[in-house]
Amino acid sequence: MSDNKTLLSQGEIDALVAFLTNSEAAPIGTVLDQTSIDKLIDLVKYNNKRGLFIGEGAGNNYTDAVVLDKSLDLEAQKQDYELICKKNARDYIEILCVSKSGGETYKLTPSCLLQNKRVENDKAEWGQAISPLHFNNLALLFGIRYTSETFRFVCENFAKIMYGYEDAEISSLYFPPEDEAVK
Numbered sequence: 001m002s003d004n005k006t007l008l009s010q011g012e013i014d015a016l017v018a019f020l021t022n023s024e025a026a027p028i029g030t031v032l033d034q035t036s037i038d039k040l041i042d043l044v045k046y047n048n049k050r051g052l053f054i055g056e057g058a059g060n061n062y063t064d065a066v067v068l069d070k071s072l073d074l075e076a077q078k079q080d081y082e083l084i085c086k087k088n089a090r091d092y093i094e095i096l097c098v099s100k101s102g103g104e105t106y107k108l109t110p111s112c113l114l115q116n117k118r119v120e121n122d123k124a125e126w127g128q129a130i131s132p133l134h135f136n137n138l139a140l141l142f143g144i145r146y147t148s149e150t151f152r153f154v155c156e157n158f159a160k161i162m163y164g165y166e167d168a169e170i171s172s173l174y175f176p177p178e179d180e181a182v183k
Helices: 010-022 034-045 074-080 110-115 132-142 148-163
Strands: 081-087 093-099 105-108
Touching (some): 074 081, 081 132, 081 148, 093 132, 110 132, 132 148
Antiparallel strands (some): 093 105
C-alpha cells in the first residue's frame, strides 16, 4: 500500500501552515501543484532534531514501477526478479536484481535512484553500506521484492558501518515507512 500524502494530521497541517507562512520561498497566494505539496509534506514528515532529511530519491512515492530492460514485461519482472544485496571483493555493497528462473542479472547503482531508471554501464558505487530506506526505494522503483534475510543483511551491515556493530539500534530516520516496505 502506498503512502497517501494527501491526508494530513492536524499537527502536520499546522506545521505546513507555519512553514508556508514563515518561508520566503513559498509566497502566500500562489497555487502549489501536487509535487510541491508532496515535497512540503516530506519536509514536515522527516523533520527531526538533527535537521531535515532531504536528498535525491528520499521519500519518493513510486506509484508505477519502472522496467529493468525494455525487452521485459513489467508483470513478469515483478514476479520473476528478486532484489539481493551482497558485498563485493572490495567490501563494497552491490545491489542486484536476479531472475529466479535463471535469466538475467541487473546491477543497480545510486544513479538508478537519481534518474528513476536503470543506468547501464554505470560506475557509481554504494560504498560500504546502503540505508534500509534507499534499499527499499530501489525495490519500489522497480517493483521488485526482497526477502527478510536480505533486508536483515542490509540493516546489520548498515548498523555495523554507521554505528560500529551489527546489533546497534538504527534510527527510524533510515527506515522506510512500515506500509512501504517491499518484502
